[in-house]
Amino acid sequence: MTSEWSLTARWVLPVDAPPLEHAVVTIAGDRIVAVETHGTRTADHDLGNAAILPGLVNAHTHLDLSGARGKTPPGEDFTNWLRVVIDYRQSRTPQEIEADISDGVTQILRCGTTLVGDIAAEGLSWTRLADSPLRSVVYYELLGLTHDRAVAATGKAIPWMITKRGQATARPGLSPHAPYSFNWLFLRGVAGVGKRIAIHLAEASAESELLESQSGPFLRFLKERGVWDPEGLVASAQEVVQQTRSAKTAIYVHANYLAPDTVITERGTIVYCPRTHAAFGHPPHPFREFLTRGVRVALGTDSLASNPDLDVLAEARFVHAKHPDVVGDVLLRMLTLSGAEALGWADETGSLTSGKSADLVVLPLPNEEGRDPHDLVMESALPVRGVLFRGKWTKDPSESISPG
Numbered sequence: 405m406t407s408e409w410s411l412t413a414r415w416v417l418p419v420d421a422p423p424l425e426h427a428v429v430t431i432a433g434d435r436i437v438a439v440e441t442h443g444t445r446t447a448d449h450d451l452g453n454a455a456i457l458p459g460l461v462n463a464h465t466h467l468d469l470s471g472a473r474g475k476t477p478p479g480e481d482f483t484n485w486l487r488v489v490i491d492y493r494q495s496r497t498p499q500e501i502e503a504d505i506s507d508g509v510t511q512i513l514r515c516g517t518t519l520v521g522d523i524a525a526e527g528l529s530w531t532r533l534a535d536s537p538l539r540s541v542v543y544y545e546l547l548g549l550t551h552d553r554a555v556a557a558t559g560k561a562i563p564w565m566i567t568k569r570g571q572a573t574a575r576p577g578l579s580p581h582a583p584y585s586f587n588w589l590f591l592r593g594v595a596g597v598g599k600r601i602a603i604h605l606a607e608a609s610a611e612s613e614l615l616e617s618q619s620g621p622f623l624r625f626l627k628e629r630g631v632w633d634p635e636g637l638v639a640s641a642q643e644v645v646q647q648t649r650s651a652k653t654a655i656y657v658h659a660n661y662l663a664p665d666t667v668i669t670e671r672g673t674i675v676y677c678p679r680t681h682a683a684f685g686h687p688p689h690p691f692r693e694f695l696t697r698g699v700r701v702a703l704g705t706d707s708l709a710s711n712p713d714l715d716v717l718a719e720a721r722f723v724h725a726k727h728p729d730v731v732g733d734v735l736l737r738m739l740t741l742s743g744a745e746a747l748g749w750a751d752e753t754g755s756l757t758s759g760k761s762a763d764l765v766v767l768p769l770p771n772e773e774g775r776d777p778h779d780l781v782m783e784s785a786l787p788v789r790g791v792l793f794r795g796k797w798t799k800d801p802s803e804s805i806s807p808g
Contacts, residue, residue: 406433412447413454414769415777418756419733419741423777429456431762434794439756451766451790451801455781457736458755459518459538459763459793461743462716463675464602464657464704467522467529468501469493470508472709478683482608483625485684489709493525505529508714509536513798515715516765516788519754521655521675521704521747523579523602527564534574537798539763541747542568543579543602546586546594549626550633554587562597575748577602577653584614584622585631588638591647600748601651602675606641606662608684615640642666653748657704660686664693673700673746676738678722680706692727695734702743717767717788724782732778766790766801 408430416427418439426442469489476488496504505524509532512520519539522529527544534540544561548554561578568576577600580586586603595601606612613620618634626632638644641662648654654672656662660681668674676691691701703723705714720739723730744754753763768786769777790801 408432408437409449410445410447411449411451411456412442413451413456413766415455415780416756417455417457417736417777417781419458419737420755420757425777429756429764431792431795434762434796436756436758436760436762438758453769453771454789454801455767455769455777456756457765457767457781458740459753459765459791460516460716460788461519461702461740461747461754462512462517462705462714463521463655463673463702463743463746464677464706465508465512465520465522465714466524466707466709467505467508467512467520467532468524469504469707469709470511470714471496471500471504472707473712476709478680478710480685481621482610482684483621485710486625492709501528502532505532508708509533511714512716513538513791514788515713515717516767516791516799517714517716518763518765518791518793519744519747519749521577521602521743523581526560527568527576530568530574530576534571537793537796539573539749539753541575541577541600541602541749543577543600546578546580548590549585549587549631549636551587551589551636553631554590554636557586558590558594565598575600579603582607582611583638583641583644584611584626587633587636588643588647589636591638591644592650595648595651595654599652601648601654602657603644603648603654605644605656605659607658607660608686609661612641612661645672648672653746655702655746659691659694660684660689662690664690664697668694668699670700673702673742675702675704675746676723677704677706677711678719678726679712680710682722682726683710692730695730700742700745701738702746703738704743715787721782721785732776732782735782736778762792762795764792766792 578598
């Protein structure tokens with residue numbers, strides 16, 4: 405039998421249960437055995453003035469754009485930004501893209517991410533993520549508004565997806581990129597075959613203009629690139645949600661302009677990327693309205709083409725500063741368990757629960773008494789100090805702390 409070992413800290417935040425002061429987390433092998441209140445047993449390791457949280461979940465990235473930091477600054481003209489990003493992508497060699505992905509993975513690991521949802525051209529991040537100490541869903545990006553381009557894209561993606569099944573920590577999915585870039589006639593079929601779906605939805609006001617009246621900046625953009633096909637255009641963002649309901653999990657990325665009364669089932673999730681949203685100067689995001697209606701909302705960083713880093717904890721802290729009315733336990737859930745549910749990994753991770761994988765982060769806390777532990781986490785600028793994945797330290801909080 406694998407020997408048990410345990411650790412404690414000032415606060416343990418299981419997420420699926422209330423915070424526990426000086427609780428003890430017991431681990432055996434790669435599993436959490438128990439989370440027990442103070443005094444139940446003596447912990448092997450005391451991490452001191454710190455919080456023990458579930459491993460963090462970054463539900464939306466583009467790791468293949470990790471070399472774009474500072475080269476593709478966001479602006480009010482969304483389609484012009486897209487032009488810059490496309491030009492940047494086309495300038496990168498395969499070797500540079502591989503290096504960018506590797507650098508992105510290194511960054512998210514350092515920030516305490518133990519589960520990521522990554523959208524990748526041709527699924528290129530699969531190998532690096534599958535070999536890394538974290539869980540992932542890799543979404544093969546599908547582009548093709550015209551019928552022929554959509555056929556070609558799905559013809560490559562589906563065989564890729566089939567060959568990637570059965571991995572222990574990585575799962576394949578499909579990402580029909582956006583309503584303006586993938587043929588809507590293929591959406592329902594892709595959702596049924598892909599099972600795990602990610603789609604950029606209602607990201608910009610220009611997108612809404614295109615869907616509603618087939619006019620505006622996006623029409624010029626698509627014609628300019630020679631990919632315009634009015635027959636491939638979906639009628640509305642709500643129709644996208646309807647067409648993707650057969651997926652096992654469906655994440656709707658950004659949703660900056662999605663009507664808050666849009667009907668989203670328990671299989672669907674809004675993925676909010678707060679700092680990218682702010683960088684483009686969008687109106688206030690409707691995430692609070694979705695939360696009020698019981699719609700799941702998770703957090704993502706998006707890519708370094710629009711964000712300064714890949715630290716999903718920084719996203720949560722940004723939301724806390726901007727929207728102090730969002731209570732701490734809701735925000736922590738958005739950062740962990742909601743992301744795990746969104747990506748289909750909640751049976752394994754996302755909360756400190758007996759029987760789940762021993763995935764957790766250690767976060768130092770400020771020396772302040774009498775504060776809600778969620779506020780201590782969210783109002784601090786202190787970075788993650790330790791990361792445990794499947795019962796092994798990938799970032800050791802102290803040289804004196806080791807299993808067994």
